[in-house]
Amino acid sequence: MLKDVSFGQYYPVESFVHRLDPRTKLLFVIAYIAAIFLSKNFYGLAACAAVLFAAIGFAKIPLRKIVRSMKGVLFLVVFTAVINIFFYRSEGARILWEWKIFRITAEGLIFSGFLIARLFLLVICASLLTLTTTPVSLTDGVESLLTPLKWVRFPVHELALIMSIALRFIPILMDETDRIMNAQKARGADFETGGPIRRIRAIIPVIIPLLLSAFRRADELGDAMDARCYTGGKNRTKYKKLRFAAGDFAMFVLAAALIAGVVLMRIYLGAPV
Amino acid sequence: MKAIEFCDVGFSYEEKGTFAINGLNFSVEEGEFVAVLGHNGSGKSTLARLSNGLLMPDRGVVRIFGQTATAKNLYDVRRNVGIVFQNPDNQTVASVVEDDVAFGAENIAVPREEIGVRVQEALRAVGMEEFRGATVSRLSGGQKQRVAIAGVLALRPRIMILDEATAMLDPRGRREIVDVVTRLNREEKITVVLVTHFMEEALLADRAIVMNRGEIVMTGAPAEIFRRRDALTAYNLSLPRILRICEALRRGGMEIEDTLEGETLAKEIVTCVSGQNT
Numbered sequence: 001m002l003k004d005v006s007f008g009q010y011y012p013v014e015s016f017v018h019r020l021d022p023r024t025k026l027l028f029v030i031a032y033i034a035a036i037f038l039s040k041n042f043y044g045l046a047a048c049a050a051v052l053f054a055a056i057g058f059a060k061i062p063l064r065k066i067v068r069s070m071k072g073v074l075f076l077v078v079f080t081a082v083i084n085i086f087f088y089r090s091e092g093a094r095i096l097w098e099w100k101i102f103r104i105t106a107e108g109l110i111f112s113g114f115l116i117a118r119l120f121l122l123v124i125c126a127s128l129l130t131l132t133t134t135p136v137s138l139t140d141g142v143e144s145l146l147t148p149l150k151w152v153r154f155p156v157h158e159l160a161l162i163m164s165i166a167l168r169f170i171p172i173l174m175d176e177t178d179r180i181m182n183a184q185k186a187r188g189a190d191f192e193t194g195g196p197i198r199r200i201r202a203i204i205p206v207i208i209p210l211l212l213s214a215f216r217r218a219d220e221l222g223d224a225m226d227a228r229c230y231t232g233g234k235n236r237t238k239y240k241k242l243r244f245a246a247g248d249f250a251m252f253v254l255a256a257a258l259i260a261g262v263v264l265m266r267i268y269l270g271a272p273v
Numbered sequence: 274m275k276a277i278e279f280c281d282v283g284f285s286y287e288e289k290g291t292f293a294i295n296g297l298n299f300s301v302e303e304g305e306f307v308a309v310l311g312h313n314g315s316g317k318s319t320l321a322r323l324s325n326g327l328l329m330p331d332r333g334v335v336r337i338f339g340q341t342a343t344a345k346n347l348y349d350v351r352r353n354v355g356i357v358f359q360n361p362d363n364q365t366v367a368s369v370v371e372d373d374v375a376f377g378a379e380n381i382a383v384p385r386e387e388i389g390v391r392v393q394e395a396l397r398a399v400g401m402e403e404f405r406g407a408t409v410s411r412l413s414g415g416q417k418q419r420v421a422i423a424g425v426l427a428l429r430p431r432i433m434i435l436d437e438a439t440a441m442l443d444p445r446g447r448r449e450i451v452d453v454v455t456r457l458n459r460e461e462k463i464t465v466v467l468v469t470h471f472m473e474e475a476l477l478a479d480r481a482i483v484m485n486r487g488e489i490v491m492t493g494a495p496a497e498i499f500r501r502r503d504a505l506t507a508y509n510l511s512l513p514r515i516l517r518i519c520e521a522l523r524r525g526g527m528e529i530e531d532t533l534e535g536e537t538l539a540k541e542i543v544t545c546v547s548g549q550n551t
Contacts, residue, residue, distance in 0.1 A: 136368050161366075168368045171410040217363045223327055224364035227356045228377035228424060229348060239375035239388045 009065075011131045016247060017059035018132045022141030024248040025129050031255035032125050035262045036118055043269050044262040045117050051258055052125055059132050069127035070120055077119050084112040139163045144242050157233030169217070176213055180206050276338060276432050276464040277301040277324055277354075283332035284319055293319045295487040297333070301466060303431070306458045308475035308495065309468045311484035312509040317468045320484070321436040324466065325354035338431070352381060355425030359437040361417035370396070370412075370420055371405045377428040388427075395423035398461065399453050415446025419453060426457075432464040433457065439469060451477060472499070472513040476533055483508060496533055 017025075032048070039045050056066060087101075088108030097104040133141070143160035150156050181191065184205055191202050278300040285292045294316045301307050311317040322328040323335055326347045335342045342350045358364050367373040371392050378388045396402045399419040409417060418438055425433060435454060439447040455477050458465045467474060475481045481498045483491035485508045491498055499505070499516055512520075515533060522529045527545045532538050 136372070164367060168365065168409070172362050217360075220358060220360060220363035221366070223322075224358055224421075225366060225376075227325055227327060227351060227358075228428065229351050229380040230376075231348070231380065235382050237379050237382050237385055237388065239372065239379055239385060239392070241385060 009069075009127065009130050010134050011061055011065060013060045015058060015060045015132070017055060017128070019245075019247065020132075020251060021242050021244055021248045022133050022137045023144055023242060024244065024251050025133055026138075026141050026145060028251050028255050029125055029129050031259060033122060035255075035258045036121055036125075038259065038262045038266060039118075040266040041269050042114065042117075043265045045114070045121065047258065047261055047265070048121055049117070051254065052121060052128070055128060056124075059128060061128065061131050065131060066124055066127070069123060069131075073119065073123050077116055080119065081112045081116050084115055085109060088112070135167045136164060139167065140240065140242060155233065157236070161233075165221070169214075172217075173210065173214065177206065177210055180209050274303045274338065275300045275336070276303045276305070277466070278336040278339075279320075279323070279333065280336070281333035282323060282330045282335060284323060284328060284330050286319075292331075292487055294323065294330075297487070297489065299482065299489055299492070301432075301464060303338075303464055304458075304462050306455070306465045306477070306479045307467070308478035308481045309466060309484060310470065310472070310475055310481055310498075310510060312470060314486075315484040315508075316487035317484050318436055319487075321356060321434045321466065321468050324432075324434055325356050326350045327356070348381075352428055353430055354432045354434060355428055355430035356434040356436060357418070357421050357425055357438040359440050361414055361421055361441065364421050365409050365417065365424070368409055370401065370407050370409060373409060373420060374423045374427050377424055381428060391427045391429070392423075395426040398426055398457065399423045413446060414442045415449040418442060418446065418450055422450070422453060422457075430463070432466070434466045434468065436468045437470070439471065439474065447471070447474070470510070472511060476513060483510065499533065500531065 032052075035048055036045070039048060056063075085104055085108050087103075088105055088111055089103075090105070090107055093105035093107040095103060095105050096109075130138070139160055142163070143156055146154070146156045146159070181189075185191070189202060189205065191199065194202070279297045282294060282297040283292050284294040297316075297320070309317045309320060319328065323330055324337070326342050329342070329344065337350050337353055340346065340349070365373045366376050374392045374395050375388050378391050383391065392405070393402070396405055399422050401416065401419050401423060404412065404416065404420075409420060412420065421438075422433075433454070435450070439450050442450065451474055454465055454467065457463045465478075467478060469475065475495050475498075478495055481491075481493065481495045482489055483498060483505070490508060491501070491504060499512060502512060502516075505512060511517075513533065515535065515538060516531055519529050519531050519538065522542070527542070529538070529541050529545060532541070
């Protein structure tokens with residue numbers, strides 16, 4: 001039952017985007033989100049979309065993967081769009097249809113389209129990050145980017161270690177859940193029928209042994225870390241050091257150009273409605 | 274020189290509880306390969322943990338290369354004494370093989386360039402070089418356990434303790450681990466303490482120690498230990514398979530001496546059978 005839940009959605013191929021430094025990708029996503037929100041018209045969004053689809057092409061990610069990530073937020077997008085179509089209010093808007101409090105205007109339609117495009121670009125960009133970066137290197141990137149926080153005594157190393165151990169144990173605990181559920185099924189437990197409350201109650205006998213085992217594992221892992229001289233983040237060297245390459249600098253230039261372009265279009269080309 | 278020395282060591286898990294280890298005296302010479310045998314609850318794992326400072330004795334002293342283990346020099350003790358545990362899944366920290374092997378070296382602040390060298394050497398020593406970039410969760414039990422050994426080797430310890438490190442593996446994985454450990458002992462001159470309840474594994478050791486209820490009850494060359502079948506049975510230990518085969522053959526009417534060598538046994542059987550034919 002849990003076999004087909006592959007965690008994370010990393011798509012393993014060799015590409016320019018995959019090879020980029022995880023910090024570059026994280027920073028680029030942030031810059032990209034800024035660019036999307038700085039866009040006030042379709043020209044800006046078109047520029048953003050062009051950059052994104054070029055990136056998808058370079059990353060050799062098949063389009064069905066992208067479509068799948070869009071499906072995940074379909075409900076949210078449709079909901080936002082519907083609300084905006086019916087309730088868009090603006091002076092001098094051209095009314096196309098009206099019934100009680102519902103009113104569809106031409107401007108409302110355009111504005112909703114704009115929002116939909118924005119949301120989809122946002123989601124596709126974020127999933128491009130997770131499709132091209134392993135959870136492990138994402139963790140490395142986050143740790144490296146948070147390093148300045150060490151000055152205010154924020155435990156950056158510890159946080160990163162917790163994240164990477166969590167990632168390490170996800171497949172183990174998944175297997176374990178499967179095993180416990182099978183053991184319970186063999187004793188007549190029923191996880192598949194009944195209403196939601198019944199099903200949730202059926203899960204409790206799975207959660208408890210799982211928690212117990214997680215604690216036991218944590219205990220043993222702690223011993224193993226102690227035995228390998230772990231004493232926390234102090235006086236520790238780091239084996240893997242992230243290094244920016246030429247491609248990373250190119251991405252920084254691209255991000256700056258995108259933001260500048262979007263801002264210029266915003267000033268000179270005006271709003272969509 | 275004595276690598277590990279226990280002087281009248283006592284240890285109890287609960288305050289005022291029964292001693293898991295009681296008045297233990299024993300030592301391991303540098304470069305020696307010692308097997309510690311005993312059934313569940315005999316105190317053999319406690320002995321392993323006392324040897325690298327994961328536990329501190331309630332009574333007596335533990336010395337590592339002549340240095341008494343205390344809370345202050347824990348770090349030095351652990352650098353010298355590596356320990357590999359039973360469950361391969363619960364001792365790997367990182368998701369990628371090389372990151373996990375590097376973990377210990379990172380902890381003792383080895384410079385980055387040297388960590389790369391150590392990772393390479395450690396993986397070569399356990400025959401896992403081609404898995405450097407592999408995901409740990411995709412490996413077999415034996416491979417995971419070899420990665421755990423490499424993770425300990427990256428600290429360059431002089432003593433390696435295996436605390437039931439083969440208990441959760443299939444026969445093939447067990448074979449892999451025993452081979453690696455034997456080679457480390459012979460070629461790298463690492464002192465090995467192999468804690469196990471598989472009698473076959475003890476055959477490779479220079480010396481075997483049998484524990485029962487927190488005390489050492491037998492010590493000597495594995496071949497000598499296995500000669501005392503009654504005592505072994507009394508301590509809930511089973512004989513190695515080859516000795517059980519010898520016994521069964523004798524019961525079946527063949528005149529066969531106890532042996533630990535498969536070759537010798539085969540020859541004896543041949544002599545026996547051809548003797549009957551003529």
